[in-house]
Amino acid sequence: MSLRLTALATALMLAGSVHAADSLKVGLVSTLSGPGAGLGVDIRDGFTLAMKQLNGKLGGLPAEVLIADDQQNPDIAKQAADKFLKKDKVDFMTGIVFSNIMLAVGPAVFENKTFYISANAGPSQYAGEQCNPFFFNVAWQNDNLHEAVGKIVQDKGYKNVVIVTPNYPGGKDAVSGFKRYYKGKVAEEVYTKLGQLDYAAELAQIRSLKPDALFFFLPGGMGINFVKQFVASGLSRDTQLFAPGFSADEDVIKSVGNSMLGMFNSSHWAHDMENAENKRFVADFQKEYNRLPSLYASQGYDAAFLMDGAVRDVKGKVEDKAALQKALEAKRFKSVRGDFKFNSNHYPVQNYYLRAIGKDASGRVTNKTMGTIFSNHADAYVAQCKMK
Amino acid sequence: MQDEVTQLVLEQALNGLQFGLMLFLLAAGLTLVFGIMDCINLAHGSLYMVGAYFVAAAAQAADSFWIGLGAGVAGAALLGLLLELSLFRQLYKRDHLSQVLATFALILIANEAVRVIWGAQPVMLNPPDALAGPVELSLFGEAFFYPAYRLVIIAFGLAVAALLYLLVAKSRVGMWVRAGASNREMTQALGINVQALFTAVFVFGAALCALAGGLLGPLLAVQVGMGESVLILAFVVIIIGGIGSIRGALVGSLIVGTVDTLGRALLPTLLRALLPADAASTLGPALASILIYLLMATILFFKPQGLFPARA
Numbered sequence: 001m002s003l004r005l006t007a008l009a010t011a012l013m014l015a016g017s018v019h020a021a022d023s024l025k026v027g028l029v030s031t032l033s034g035p036g037a038g039l040g041v042d043i044r045d046g047f048t049l050a051m052k053q054l055n056g057k058l059g060g061l062p063a064e065v066l067i068a069d070d071q072q073n074p075d076i077a078k079q080a081a082d083k084f085l086k087k088d089k090v091d092f093m094t095g096i097v098f099s100n101i102m103l104a105v106g107p108a109v110f111e112n113k114t115f116y117i118s119a120n121a122g123p124s125q126y127a128g129e130q131c132n133p134f135f136f137n138v139a140w141q142n143d144n145l146h147e148a149v150g151k152i153v154q155d156k157g158y159k160n161v162v163i164v165t166p167n168y169p170g171g172k173d174a175v176s177g178f179k180r181y182y183k184g185k186v187a188e189e190v191y192t193k194l195g196q197l198d199y200a201a202e203l204a205q206i207r208s209l210k211p212d213a214l215f216f217f218l219p220g221g222m223g224i225n226f227v228k229q230f231v232a233s234g235l236s237r238d239t240q241l242f243a244p245g246f247s248a249d250e251d252v253i254k255s256v257g258n259s260m261l262g263m264f265n266s267s268h269w270a271h272d273m274e275n276a277e278n279k280r281f282v283a284d285f286q287k288e289y290n291r292l293p294s295l296y297a298s299q300g301y302d303a304a305f306l307m308d309g310a311v312r313d314v315k316g317k318v319e320d321k322a323a324l325q326k327a328l329e330a331k332r333f334k335s336v337r338g339d340f341k342f343n344s345n346h347y348p349v350q351n352y353y354l355r356a357i358g359k360d361a362s363g364r365v366t367n368k369t370m371g372t373i374f375s376n377h378a379d380a381y382v383a384q385c386k387m388k
Numbered sequence: 389m390q391d392e393v394t395q396l397v398l399e400q401a402l403n404g405l406q407f408g409l410m411l412f413l414l415a416a417g418l419t420l421v422f423g424i425m426d427c428i429n430l431a432h433g434s435l436y437m438v439g440a441y442f443v444a445a446a447a448q449a450a451d452s453f454w455i456g457l458g459a460g461v462a463g464a465a466l467l468g469l470l471l472e473l474s475l476f477r478q479l480y481k482r483d484h485l486s487q488v489l490a491t492f493a494l495i496l497i498a499n500e501a502v503r504v505i506w507g508a509q510p511v512m513l514n515p516p517d518a519l520a521g522p523v524e525l526s527l528f529g530e531a532f533f534y535p536a537y538r539l540v541i542i543a544f545g546l547a548v549a550a551l552l553y554l555l556v557a558k559s560r561v562g563m564w565v566r567a568g569a570s571n572r573e574m575t576q577a578l579g580i581n582v583q584a585l586f587t588a589v590f591v592f593g594a595a596l597c598a599l600a601g602g603l604l605g606p607l608l609a610v611q612v613g614m615g616e617s618v619l620i621l622a623f624v625v626i627i628i629g630g631i632g633s634i635r636g637a638l639v640g641s642l643i644v645g646t647v648d649t650l651g652r653a654l655l656p657t658l659l660r661a662l663l664p665a666d667a668a669s670t671l672g673p674a675l676a677s678i679l680i681y682l683l684m685a686t687i688l689f690f691k692p693q694g695l696f697p698a699r700a
Contacts, residue, residue, distance in 0.1 A: 033508070037508035038509040041507075200400075200407065201652040205396070208395070221510055221608075224608075225608045228607060232537055234533045254512060255510040255511055255611075259514075
């Protein structure tokens with residue numbers, strides 16, 4: 001028994017150390033436990049669904065996906081990434097949800113000359129001065145969805161806006177993104193504690209300010225609490241709610257329900273978008289996981305197809321890093337969001353849409369795409385990027 | 389303008405009362421378990437989380453919030469009974485380190501179990517339709533809107549506080565509980581079945597947790613890990629109030645609830661009057677979130693045993 005185990009272990013080690021060019025490995029590090037797990041699970045499920053549709057192959061080569069949970073902790077993420085890079089010698093990495101974790105893991109990945117395809121985190125650093133040939137973001141730059149909300153609030157003619165966001169760097173970025181396109185009066189910027197549960201005090205303050213619109217960026221459970229309490233307080237009668245797509249996607253709707261009706265939000269993707277790729281994705285995702293996909297799932301799904309197209313383009317020669325970079329830049333796949341292209345900093349130039357939450361034909365509360373806010377919109381940092 | 393300020397203060401006072409009463413539901417169970425059994429139960433927050441999930445699941449199955457609340461609280465009480473019989477009974481005799489380790493393990497187990505059963509995404513729990521909106525209130529000649537559901541929570545909290553007062557201060561069982569809190573050995577020597585008493589107190593604490601979780605579910609996200617943040621506040625409450633004292637838990641809860649709410653509401657505005665906007669927006673929220681800990685430190689400085697020590 002122990003002999004057989006040893007033999008097996010040796011065989012595994014050999015398999016690990018000999019890296020055959022006829023198969024690929026992808027390291028997916030994501031937040032799969034803790035309060036932020038819903039996001040990471042959706043990225044993973046989107047990626048896994050794409051791999052299933054591709055019959056477990058990327059660009060025709062059999063591919064193995066290694067999955068690790070970062071527990072929303074930069075140190076744990078770094079350990080997991082180091083293992084994937086040094087021991088498993090993965091060809092691609094992906095999956096990280098949060099920008100602070102991305103910034104902790106990035107240097108080791110780039111030093112190892114491994115391509116990182118971000119399916120969510122889009123920190124401004126990697127879009128600007130610290131842009132890197134080995135970093136691609138298939139989703140958006142962090143500010144983009146906030147900019148889109150700022151634009152639509154401006155265009156719809158709201159004059160007196162309150163902003164609510166947690167007191168952390170992501171929150172401050174949201175405010176600057178929003179204010180880049182909203183030029184009217186900001187009655188108040190309310191900064192809450194990260195992870196705050198009860199918003200009664202803030203809501204009373206908002207009531208006394210009488211804003212005509214409210215922009216909030218409260219990821220995960222915070223947004224759920226806030227919307228429920230906002231509607232219960234009766235503020236929704238006089239104040240229109242706006243949020244970036246993260247705070248109003250299917251995961252949030254599922255746990256808030258009717259209270260979200262009538263809320264506006266921005267996204268680069270929506271599950272009701274009319275294109276063949278998206279229809280297949282949404283139908284298969286529902287069949288596989290029995291829930292509607294969120295934007296995170298669509299990003300995980302696109303990340304897999306981006307890799308697939310690039311590997312096919314270089315005919316499986318992933319060791320040729322320069323060729324692989326060109327192939328990734330060329331974006332040889334059809335995204336579920338419709339067309340987009342990569343900017344010189346490897347972030348998307350794409351459309352951003354207005355979505356409103358309403359009831360669909362079957363009476364289910366869900367997002368409906370209302371129109372385009374930005375066409376071919378780039379991020380604000382690309383000018384600072386000198387791509388080597 | 390004067391009217392608006394009065395309205396704001398009244399609304400915030402109600403918010404503080406509501407938050408404090410919910411903290412009281414959690415702190416009451418925690419302080420009894422800690423005070424009487426000398427057992428540190430870090431998994432108290434997990435009972436709150438599991439209770440909220442039970443209520444959410446039962447409410448969805450029965451399509452009625454109230455039935456769900458009843459069934460969920462009963463389910464959590466049953467779970468508390470099983471936990472007490474199987475685990476906590478072994479822990480009372482151990483030192484605090486073993487209790488911390490074992491109950492911390494329970495937190496991890498509870499979080500993972502909930503994730504396996506209900507998934508990583510938060511589940512939905514909505515208030516009854518009749519209570520979903522705001523009602524117009526008239527207090528001290530001021531009319532303003534306040535969420536109906538928060539008023540229901542205040543009513544529940546007051547009712548439980550009154551019930552606990554009657555139980556602890558007026559009934560025989562309550563006398564045993566108080567005796568147990570101030571001197572366990574002597575109570576045992578006087579022929580009280582302390583083991584049965586412990587079980588009853590623990591189960592009651594679990595039911596109160598689930599009641600708090602179920603009542604707060606429609607306001608907050610019912611999600612994995614919701615117990616931990618609340619647990620810290622509950623510990624602050626019982627330390628301020630005095631470990632083992634129900635009266636202390638009530639006063640402590642109301643103080644913490646009010647200070648936290650008013651701090652968050654008023655501090656940023658106050659600071660803005662004194663400091664540049666940029667500094668105020670950074671300092672205000674940070675200061676508001678440490679306010680209750682400053683309060684705790686101050687109270688402990690003057691009264692190291694808390695406001696109402698049970699073992700005076």
